[in-house]
Amino acid sequence: MTNRLYYGDNLDVLRDHIGSETIDLVYLDPPFNSNANYNILFKWGGRPPPPRNGSQAIESTSQIEAFEDTWHWNDKSELAFHDVMTSGNTDVAELLRAMRGFLKENDMMAYLAMMAVRLIELHRVLKPTGSLYLHCDPTASHYLKLLLDGVFGGGAFQNEIIWSYRRWPTKANRFQRMHDVILFYAKSDGTQTFNTLLEPPTASSMKRWKGKVQKVTFDDAGKRNPTLEVDEDSAGVAMNAVWSIPIIAPVAKERLGYPTQKPLALLERIIAASSNEGDVVLDPFCGCGTAVDAAQKLGRRWIGIDVTHLSIGLIERRMQDRYGDALYYEVIGTPNDTDSALRLAAEEPHQFQYWITQAIGGQPFQGGRKGMDRGIDGYIYFTKTGDTLGKSSTEAAIISVKAGQRVGVAMVRDLKGVMEREKADIGIFVCVIQPTREMEREAAAAGVYTDPGTQQTYPRLQIYTLAEYFAGLRPKVPMLDRQAGYKKAGRADANEGRQGSLL
Incomplete structure (x- = not known):
């Protein structure tokens, strides 16, 4: 299985x-x-x-x-x-x-x-x-x-x-x-x-047993028969x-x-x-x-x-x-294709929002807690590299998700306003359908963000679609800072955290 x-x-x-x-x-x-x-x-x-x-x-x-x-x-x-x-x-x-x-x-x-x-x-x-x-x-x-x-x-x-x-x-x-x-x-x-x-016997038990180990057996009638024996291989008591x-x-x-x-x-x-x-x-x-x-x-x-x-x-x-x-x-x-993603968006828009936010490398706003989102559905954290005199810092690209079929240029302007209010370098407008030309022009008018250290440029306001996601494309942001978004689980160690041994 x-x-x-x-x-x-x-x-x-x-x-x-x-x-x-x-x-x-x-x-x-x-x-x-x-x-x-x-x-x-x-x-x-x-x-x-x-x-x-x-x-x-x-x-x-x-x-x-x-x-x-x-x-x-x-x-x-x-x-x-x-x-x-x-x-x-x-x-x-x-x-x-x-x-x-x-x-x-x-x-x-x-x-x-x-x-x-x-x-x-x-x-x-x-x-x-x-x-x-x-x-x-x-x-x-x-x-x-x-x-x-x-x-x-x-x-x-x-x-x-x-x-x-x-x-x-x-x-x-x-x-x-x-x-x-x-x-x-x-x-x-x-x-x-x-x-x-098994777990180790207590110090008082070991003192009482005088260094030996208690071994419990049962007879045919189920009667308990504890004995003290020398057993160097024993790991403890039940x-x-x-x-x-x-x-x-x-x-x-x-x-x-x-x-x-x-x-x-x-x-x-x-x-x-x-x-x-x-x-x-x-x-x-x-x-x-x-x-x-x-x-x-x-x-x-x-x-x-x-x-x-x-x-x-x-x-x-x-x-x-x-x-x-x-x-x-x-x-x-x-969702594993466009049709299933569209179905999720139509039937459960909040779940679609949480799914797509994480799918593109983001973190849901306030961890998914309900309440006023102030125009922010999530963040993608990235590293802003410093120039020759500066230090690197962690910044957040704002994610705005629109699960409905009706999107327009006013929604793009709204995200631009949120970016200005939050002083965000990058905004990502996620929608389930292809944007109109007016939406694309409005997004392009937001200009570009230039990373101070690498001098690489990125569109400040990016329109991102389901079709791009399933084509394997992702939003354009500088180096992702995964640690800023969540705590990474440590690599599995076969010896870590074991509680008790097998008899």
């Missing part, structure tokens, strides 16, 4: 593209209750990887708001509730109906309905030996555990993993919340893939369900600027425990791609799904930075 990255609603992708009993491990970190949109990137840009053979387009009606942190009760959540009622899984249906009677039609109930219908599909795609790890907020974990009991059956529960970490405390009339909950379920209890992970793994520091090399990014070490631990090399790992809410990164690093195959082009673009960049151009995977659902 080829590694795949899907753009679209994960429910549609699961139903239409993922076969039953084809997945070895599912990890999901669904958004909820953090007062921030999980689909927003705050620092990203740079040149995208080259098009990959085999890319294809799929229809998606999902919008930028489809997976906001708090899902509100509306027609979509009512439809999700109906889908669960008619799914054939009467345990989940009765459980969800009882929850609705208790919670009524509020945000929590909408979240649970949307999750229930997806958990049913995730159970379907798991192999009999497969496992699911659901990373959840403590405010929703008790409800989600009930749903998982209904979907998987009560005996499928394996662990409630506590991911413990430290951060700056906040003032509160309660104990500080410095942990996440990860619910571990197996599709078939007792036959799931599981590799025991890992428990409380994991102390630091969160990613703001200045860490690993941090990419995605607000809910999880440590690579956390995902490596999950993948190492519940899959083997060559197995397939699925993350249906893949965000900035930590799960697919960890899967690739550990020799697993992977599938990632996300509902925004912001995330898909970041993951493409991350995987290229980490593993280079030799890594092959399919990107499905992003």
Whole structure:
């Protein structure tokens, strides 16, 4: 199976593209209750990887708001509730109906309905030996555990993993919340893939054992039989369900600027425990791609799904930075020709804006956050080289995207005004159709920008079309300054960040 990255609603992708009993491990970190949109990137840009053979387009009606942190009760959540009622899984249906009677039609109930219908599909795609790890907020974990009991059956529960970490405390009339909950379920209890992970024994244990190592065996009746032995090859003791793994520091090399990014070490631990090399790992809410990164690093195959082009673009960049151009995977659902790009522009103009901005090497304005854009849809950062006496500096070319079929000379003048207001050296007017002669004349009247160091000239106001993009042409700017647009992911190191060893 080829590694795949899907753009679209994960429910549609699961139903239409993922076969039953084809997945070895599912990890999901669904958004909820953090007062921030999980689909927003705050620092990203740079040149995208080259098009990959085999890319294809799929229809998606999902919008930028489809997976906001708090899902509100509306027609979509009512439809999700109906889908669960008619799914054939009467345990989940009765459980969800009882929850609705208790919670009524509020945000929590909408979240649970949307999750229930997806958990049913995730159970379907798991192999009999497969496992699911659901990373959840403590405010929703008790409800989600009930749903998982209904979907998987009560005996499928394996662990409630506590991911413990430290951060700056906040003032509160309660104990500080410095942990996440990860619910571990197996599709078939007792036959799931599981590799025991080891951690070093504590100093007090080593003192008590007098330098020996504890070895635990079980007799035929399942009785535990711990012994102390001299074993120089032992790496430690079996890992428990409380994991102390630091969160990613703001200045860490690993941090990419995605607000809910999880440590690579956390995902490596999950993948190492519940899959083997060559197995397939699925993350249906893949965000900035930590799960697919960890899967690739550990020799697993992977599938990632996300509902925004912001995330898909970041993951493409991350995987290229980490593993280079030799890594092959399919990107499905992003435009791969003019017709699919025009369809995206017509159906989802905001998603088109995010896609084309990143596709030409840019960073969405304010990381994609909603609000007044002041005539700016994004930036392409470039290096302005100094003359013989000056120093180089990082500058930003302004991007203005027009997804509609109606464009005119007034829009070009508007961009020229924004450039003057922002004192920008270069502006890029992106449109889906060919410009008129009047638009071209207005753009040409803006003059040229001359780089002080190289003395090379560039049109100050450039009109850029979809036809140029698919012809392999890119906007004309000086040397791209990728670091100004986003934090580059470090090259993958087979020895970095490992958490625990195999028994």
